Amino acid sequence: MSGQNDAIDFAALMQATQAGDQDAYRRLLEAVQPMLHRYVRRRISSPEATEDICQDALLTVHRVRHTFEAGRPFEPWFYAIARSRLIDHVRRAKRIGLHEVQSETLPETASDQDLPGWDRFLEVLEALPPAQREAFSLLKIDGLSTAEAAEKVGVSVSALKVRAHRAYKSVRRAVLEDGD
Amino acid sequence: MGQSEANGLNDEFIDSLVERLEPVRPVRLATLCACALLLQTVFVAAAVAWVGVGSAVWARFFQLPFLVCMSVLVASAAASAWLCARQSIPGRYVGGFWKYFLPLLPLALSAVLLIAAPWGADTAQLTSYLSQGMPCTAMLAAIALPAWLISLALLRTLAPLDTLSTGLFASLSALAQSAVVLQLACSQGDAYHLALGHYLPITVLALLAAGVSSALLRGSKFKS
Structure with missing residues (x-):
């Protein structure tokens, strides 16, 4: 870690995080996020995959924050998680390989087409990034569970939830703007 | 645009992570x-109380070969538990040496026993043991089962990165504890019986259980 991060005591912030200090946690996440992004970006060419891995790694940091030991350096703990998430992603991508066929167009159903605002909804959906659109479609149109959708896409459940959450937000924002 | 957004997130x-803190x-x-270690001690004590101590074991209690066998098993159980934690x-990383040394230790113990045969070695007893369906080996697995399941349940609350070797060490620990109990319960001192019925199965069963453990650990807090 270099530059402005030299002055940041990550271990102290992490200990405060473990105690429930939200300000410390925010500072920690904002400080480690660019480092994480650089770490993943050096190893993964796709910006979308980089973003997914970073989110997944930060979600994991959140879930297993109790495993950080006071008095130990933060960096080995943090990068071990990042590396593990990166490896998981690469393995999943390899496993799925060329078998995955990304659907660029949404399936149409006769009843849905008659709904008011359906065309606008499709426009909003089409404008979403492919990963978010896929997550949204699988969960809300195909009606899959998060576990089934994650399996189909080849990402973790948490990563799929994040994608879907971002898609909901975008759709909602667009709908609200239309309403105004 | 915030600093986070500039970096892709x-x-x-x-905010959602901070709110959930x-x-x-x-x-x-x-x-x-x-x-x-405390759990292991309690587990071994409870299992010994349940299965009892073999009548011939008391006579061997202060013999060097018996103490060596017990020490190796106790050390294996403790070291494996430490490594999987x-x-x-x-x-926290575990060196490659331990990943090979500990699983091979029961094999080494078997080999030493077969060579030294401190309480004799009779192939007829081995044949009889095999024809009975290897009851000690079955007991080894049965006694190890609860310890193995408990250790996996505990490990699932942590963040096992390498699920396969974590699973291997958890299995080894449970089987070594079970072998300690068996060593006290079984009165047979025949080298073939101990090597092939008690010690060799530790490695074999641990390797088999490692795959299952890995699958169970993959659904842990860390891997979900």
Whole structure:
């Protein structure tokens, strides 16, 4: 870690995080996020995959924050998680390989087409990034569970939830703007 | 645009993590290991109380070969528990030496016993044991089962990065504890019986259980 991060005591912030200090946690996440992004970006060419891995790694940091030991350096703990998430992603991508066929167009159903605002909804959906659109479609149109959708896409459940959450937000924002 | 957004993640994501923050009790490797040792002691004591101590075992209690066997098994159980706890904390690594040494230790013990045969070696007893359906080996697995399941349940609350070797060490630990109990319960001192019925199965069963353990650990807090 270099530059402005030299002055940041990550271990102290992490200990405060473990105690429930939200300000410390925010500072920690904002400080480690660019480092994480650089770490993943050096190893993964796709910006979308980089973003997914970073989110997944930060979600994991959140879930297993109790495993950080006071008095130990933060960096080995943090990068071990990042590396593990990166490896998981690469393995999943390899496993799925060329078998995955990304659907660029949404399936149409006769009843849905008659709904008011359906065309606008499709426009909003089409404008979403492919990963978010896929997550949204699988969960809300195909009606899959998060576990089934994650399996189909080849990402973790948490990563799929994040994608879907971002898609909901975008759709909602667009709908609200239309309403105004 | 916030700093987060500039790096590919939006501020909403950071906000959602911060909002969900709750205090947690940090783990300590030393505490984990102390708890594991305590659990092992309680488990072995309970299992010994359940299956009893073999009549011929009392006579061997202060013989060097018996003490060596017991020491190796106890050390294997404790070291495996320590290693699987260590493997479950990100940033703590286990050297490659241990990954080979510990699983091979029961094999080495078997080999030494077959060579030294401190209480004799009779192939007729081995044939009889095999024809009976290897009851000691079955008992080894049965006694190890609860310890194995408990250790996996505990490990699932941590963050095992390498699930296969963590699973292997958890299995080894449970089987070594079980072998300690068996060593006290079984009166047979025949070298073939001990090597092939008690010690060799530790490695074989641990290797088999490692795959199952790995699958179970993959659904842990860390891997979900």
